[in-house]
Amino acid sequence: MDDRSLLDSIRHLIGEDETADDCAAFDLLDGRILVSSTDMLHETTDFPKGMTEFEKGWMSAAVTLSDIASCGAKPVQLLVAVGLDDPSRLVPFMEGAVSCAKTFGAKVSGGDIDSHIELTVVTTGFGIVEKTHYCRRSGARAGDLVCITGTPGLAMAALEGDERYRKNLLTPIPQVKAGQKIAAAGASSMMDVSDGLSISLFDMSEASNVGFALESAKFNLPDVRAGSAREYYLYGGGDFGLLFCISRERLPALDAEYTVIGKVVGEKGVWCDGEPVEKRGYAHSW
Amino acid sequence: MDDRSLLDSIRHLIGEDETADDCAAFDLLDGRILVSSTDMLHETTDFPKGMTEFEKGWMSAAVTLSDIASCGAKPVQLLVAVGLDDPSRLVPFMEGAVSCAKTFGAKVSGGDIDSHIELTVVTTGFGIVEKTHYCRRSGARAGDLVCITGTPGLAMAALEGDERYRKNLLTPIPQVKAGQKIAAAGASSMMDVSDGLSISLFDMSEASNVGFALESAKFNLPDVRAGSAREYYLYGGGDFGLLFCISRERLPALDAEYTVIGKVVGEKGVWCDGEPVEKRGYAHSW
Structure with a gap:
């Protein structure tokens, strides 16, 4: 079983529309859409061997910023939840995440710190896009x-x-x-x-x-x-x-x-x- | 070392003000504040023995809704990232998370699914509060x-x-x-x-x-x-x-x-x- 078929099993709980994109959308009712996305990464399956802590932090921020970018939104904030096997990894990891966020105009504004068997990271980001510009996976038309x-x-x-x-x-x-x-x-x-x-x-x-x-x-x-x-x-x-x-x-x-x-x-x-x-x-x- | 002293080690990266509360704040510049909070929970340290999957899902949503409530905000959306050792746990878990969110007026609008050594959950929530009502840990005054x-x-x-x-x-x-x-x-x-x-x-x-x-x-x-x-x-x-x-x-x-x-x-x-x-x-x- 893969994650796509597993997602199918909970579409009825969340909604077809809500599970169709990498980002969730919230209508701010003033012409703007708030988009948000969350991504879980962890040591054994997501980080290629030999990566530095800084690179792991950068990548964790980048995957979420990429989802926000794909809606046409301007990223504004990131929250970073980190589960650590060794607490000394936190500083260089967060330096990478903060550096990536800054580079693309977002701010790491909070998060959570936990102890864990292996390095586990969930980065959640928010962005804002004008409703008229908001892009999704749906919408492609024959002839485009x-x-x-x-x-x-x-x-x-x-x-x-x-x-x-x-x-x-x-x-x-x-x-x-x-x-x-x-x-x-x-x-x-x-x-x-x-x-x-x-x-x-x-x-x-x-x-x-x-x-x-x-x-x-x-x-x-x-x-x-x-x-x-x-x-x-x-x-x-x-x-x-x-x-x-x-x-x-x-x-x-x-x-x-x-x-x-x-x-x-x-x-x-x-x-x-x-x-x-x-x-x-x-x-x-x- | 505990998580409070570990947080101290990254305050210079994120900001004193940003690390002072359970929620991050983003000024929507129209009189409203968007607050957000993220919490990591996992099997071995956060879920008491004997909990059902539904209860684990409920608790995962509740911890984040509680942080949003503590700012005086109305919760609107939750994103749930789940790392699973056994994919069959997902449906009852998400039933609990969705049920809790609904009960308190929020909607589970997205998330991420990952394979992991043990059940690991990060719930991120957003809420909206009028700027004049926004509460923080700071602000208490002698005599209150x-x-x-x-x-x-x-x-x-x-x-x-x-x-x-x-x-x-x-x-x-x-x-x-x-x-x-x-x-x-x-x-x-x-x-x-x-x-x-x-x-x-x-x-x-x-x-x-x-x-x-x-x-x-x-x-x-x-x-x-x-x-x-x-x-x-x-x-x-x-x-x-x-x-x-x-x-x-x-x-x-x-x-x-x-x-x-x-x-x-x-x-x-x-x-x-x-x-x-x-x-x-x-x-x-x-």
Whole structure:
């Protein structure tokens, strides 16, 4: 069983709409939406070996800031709950979290400290976005272009030992500015690809009730070891790029770097050059 | 080392003001404050033996709702991050969390699911309070009355085996309505006593730079086994009552049940009938 099927088992308790995105939304009833997101990470499954405490702190903040960015929101605050096996880890860990938050305009404003068997972190972040700009996984329309920011696959390459991309894996850069620009330009849907491009496309397909026809000739494949580029690009997790859909007419207004990789089609599913793409990516499993 | 001294080691990173309360605050700049709080609980240290999954879910929501209540805020949303050793625990656990949230006017709007060595939960909640009503641990003034809601010590009695108070320990009731009424009546400071009354008084003394002179004759001692009432009352954790200070003039406007237990004095510290009270309560330690 993986975390996606487990989530299915509690949708009736929380709501279909509420479980469809990485962020929860709260209408401030003054034209603004408060978005929030929470992420649990822990030593044995989420932090690659050899990471410093600072990098673990940075990554913990970055995963949540990335979710907030994917709504088009401006992050404002982070809360960091830390379960520690060794209390001396706290200071360098929090230096990393605070540094990442500051870099992207947010403030670590609180948290909780607990003793635990292993380092366990839950970072919760809040952001604010104008209601008219708020982006979700749903909303993609047939005919829209499918676009991404960044180069998927670099974090996976680092995980497989490519030292050139070590920073992509260990101190990832949430696309906070790009997210706000994409939302302001009028994207119809957006999410981050931290679980991998393929699985993210399937998630968006489900939420938007559309499909995606990709063209491999348009892929900005990563410069990685021979034979791995397409695999890393489609299925590697850990990259913090944004996947978004937008109408052709609105694209010229977008002042951000992006790659168009295909278009939205009416039928649910994901295809590349006409062939079905495998539904696979990062997932927790039991 | 305990969690209070560990928090001291990161105050320079987060800010003195930000680490002084159980909730973080964000000014919505329209007369409202968004308060938020996050709490980590896990099987081996936080859930008494014999609890059902439902009760664990309820308690996880309740601890956070209690923090939000202590600011005088109306809780609106909860995010629940759950690390599971066994995925079949999720549904009954979430039923408890959702039930507690609903009972107190909040909505579970999202979360995260992870695999973990042991059940580990981080609940993060948001609430909204008018700026003029927002209560903190700081703000108590010499001459104010010191008051509490509820009967401290009942959860401790249950932990020691008194079955009459099992519900107080396992499905605690956050004082959400009372918190809003106390704040609206103009309390100068407020916090919950979930770590115990004594340690909470010391925390408030530090934050408000005042002291507390308690009168034992005013204590609403719990009906517990002989010789334990005062110990449980002052030092037992797990109760979700509110501790607040308020001027004598404002008290008549307060439409809630409370007990006046003493008064605020200028010198920092906590005394009972003139004798120093021991600084002790619930703490995580390594």
